Amino acid sequence: MLSNGRLCGSSGGKPVRRERREHRNRSAKNAENRETGPQKTQKHRTSLSAYDFHSNPQRGRVCSLSFYVRLVTDVSIQDFFHPAAAVDGPALATRARQRLAASLTRFAPAPTGRLHIGHVVNAVFVWGLTRAIGGRVLLRIEDHDRQRCRPEFEEALLDDLDWLGFEPDVFPTAAFRRGLCDGRQSDRDAVYRQTLEPLIAASLVYACDCTRRQMDSAAYSGRCRARGLPLADGVGWRVRMDAGLERFDDVRLGPQSQTPADQCGDVLIRDRVGNWTYQWSAATDDTLQSISVVIRGEDLLASTGRQIALARLLGRSAPATFLHHPLVVKSPTQKVSKSDGDTGIGDLRAAGWTAERVIGHAAWLAGLQPIDTFLEPSELPRLFSR
Ligand SMILES: [Zn+2]
DSSP, X not given: OOSOOOSTXXXXXXXXXXXXXXXXXXXXXXXXXXXXXXXXXXXXXXXXXXXXXXXXXXXXXXXXXXXXXXXOOSSOGGGTOBOOSOOOHHHXXXXXXXXOSSOEEEXXXXXXXXXXXXXHHHHHHHHHHHHHTTOEEEEOBOOOXXXXXXXXXXXXXXXXXXXXXXXXXXXXHHHHHTSOOTTBGGGOHHHHHHHHHHHHHTTOEEEEOOOGGGOOSSSOOOTTTTTOOOOXXXXXXXXXXXXXXXXXXXXXXXXXXXXXXXXXXXEEEEOTTSOBOHHHHHHHHHHHTTOOEEEEEGGGGGGHHHHHHHHHHTTOSSOOEEEEEOOOEXXXXXXXXXXXXXXXXXXXXXXXXXXXXXXXXXXXXXTSSSSOOOOOGGGGGGGGOO
């Protein structure tokens, strides 16, 4: 739990307004410092190492990218997490631009918990890169797992996105609040059934009643392939994966090759309690919604080959372009998860963090900027431009 992750001494009341006022005060103070040279203030334990201010005419106030260097005074998530190795954002944008004339990407959280700092890192890549190359962002709520997802988490997620200032071009948050929405996977059961019909007709789908205990390796053995079990509730549904190599060129990581049939065997697309799996719902949505670039964390890199294979079965002639970004890590072996309550955006808000502070911090954790500073969503494309 964050005991005190706030900035600028704001505690309760109206932290955003107070923080901005103090931001202005501090800007004036440090403008003085520029005349006399940097001085370490008593209030902050770390020195302010840079003073190159610039004006932002759009906001009509002085802002600084380099001023808020390590301003967090007490215990904060900085004490727990490590920034990723430096990421060359402009180089990523150049490579993405070469491949994508008019790009559409997606931000696709699952409402199984509150939005956390790892989601914001993903959002920084999604909105920053997409805006830098003139593309659009679609919001998708991946609530295909009806047992783990909860409406209150979706509501909190939409609130957090609005608060952060990330605005989707397709399916804005208001579209979800109105009710049924094609961006919400639980509203697309009929779509996932429909896209499966041609595969069933081609005998590429079969039922599987194997328990976890019967699956002794990470890759499914194909035990039920020829058993002829009916496709019904109470059993899993799988799609046959042909042996073969899937090659793709990750925007950040370069050429990759994977063998889905060896890695996972026949892909589970619907589980025994009737949930469409991530693999099927994401492949269907990315195909039908014409998502041209998929930006997601490195933890999903290994499943890209099967996503490409499923998209091909769905009739996609050319796969999406993939970009896998670094994950926020607690340590070299531990990534941030939803169970880490102290990384929740709600906790940071309660502790007095502003949206600009959270986004700037996420961009630093992502390796996209060398210093930990304030950033607004509209400033993110700069991280991907020379
Ligand atoms: Zn089976």
